[in-house]
Amino acid sequence: MESRRVTKTLEDQWMVERQVREIYDYFYSIPPNSQSVILELQRDKHFGYLTRGLTKLGPSFSVLDANRPWLCYWTLHSIALLGESIDAKLENDAIDFLTRCQDKDGGYGGGPGQMPHLATTYAAVNSLITLGGPKALSSINREKLYTFLLQMKDTSGGFRMHDGGEVDVRACYTAISVASILNIVDDELIHGVGNYILSCQTYEGGIAGEPGAEAHGGYTFCGLAAMILINEVNRLDLPRLIDWVVFRQGVEGGFQGRTNKLVDGCYSFWQGAVAFLIQRLNLVVREQLGLSNDLGTESADDSSDSELSAEEEHLEGTSSHVQETCPHGKEGQENASDTIKIADTGYEFINRPIAMQPLFDSLYLQQYVLLCSQMDGGFRDKPGKGRDHYHTCYCLSGLSIAQYSWTDEADSPPLPRDVFGPYSRNLLEQVHPLFNVELDRYYEARKFFSCL
């Protein structure tokens, strides 16, 4: 049985390598100005494909399936990354539709009247944050959502995807992600989550969906991001995780999701974001490797002795941050307790200095996404496959991660040399790597929810 899987994987691998090589051979054989044209992000075509996808939800958003908040998220997030926006009518339809997916007892289902589910709750919350503005943000019933999250908590410390559903790392991430971004995270929600995720880190170093299963990029992103959000990332074996993730970038430039499997454009985000997050964990990694965290003469010389870096403060649990002005004039709650401090880990994290170079070849990943995944409107897994909104969302998210992987500070644009293809045409908006929402939309939501 197992040998059949390996044989099939090898045949498939050779086929993908051949198809990708043909694309690259052609690309390298043409003059530079024609190369530049081929590398262009087809913004208008992507925007058209995405808005058609969103409109397909119908005038009253009535298509029947259990994935509609996901379709909203994939399309709206992709549109935000392109720096585009949708018209007011479509925006209102989307807010109304998502409101109808919200369960009266909290959480969001796959469609109106469907049982609430953590995955669609994450998709709906991220969609509403991406839409932004008071109408979208205030439509989320945070009190009821908190109750729903508590109901999904399992005795193992993990979360269930839905009432009676499976407990896995996805559920832990989606629950913690929405609780954190909505500023409703507390000790009761967090309790035992770290133990559960830790039990899913495998001998390879990546993280599996559940204990005893195989390490996979999707779950590794979920596990790592959740551990950072609950401030327990130092419990993971990070050197082993690095060993695992650095070998997931294939000869084609794209990432594979797991050992001996094929590259796929969507892992540009799942694995690319894992590498991006680890770049900001330099001090924890050094500590685990038994290396000194005395960062050397250059940093000691230009900062005062008593001053801790943002990452050191985080490690020491002394982190505080500048409170942004609250638009409603109320005090933020950040300084109230340690728990509230955890609620802002997502903000503190992106403002950390990065002292580690990217753990993957960021230009080569962009090459894979642009030449092998990009289609005439939308993105695909690999050559030979069709486009879809899921791959469009995660190819664009991964492209953004790769473009910004050399920038030292959140909010600063990448250098032209770090963006593959024509700079002004290809440069995307930045994502918040822990939530995968566009960074400015994240800031807006943070300000809005810190005042409630």
Ligand SMILES: CC(C)=CCC/C(C)=C/CC/C(C)=C/COP(=O)(O)OP(=O)(O)O
């Ligand atoms: C936030 C959220 C809900 C995250 C989900 C994360 C995610 C993408 C998990 C992957 C699930 C999985 C085991 C796919 C394997 O599919 P496969 O066997 O078809 O693909 P492969 O050959 O590439 O492993």
Ligand SMILES: [Zn+2]
């Ligand atoms: Zn995929």
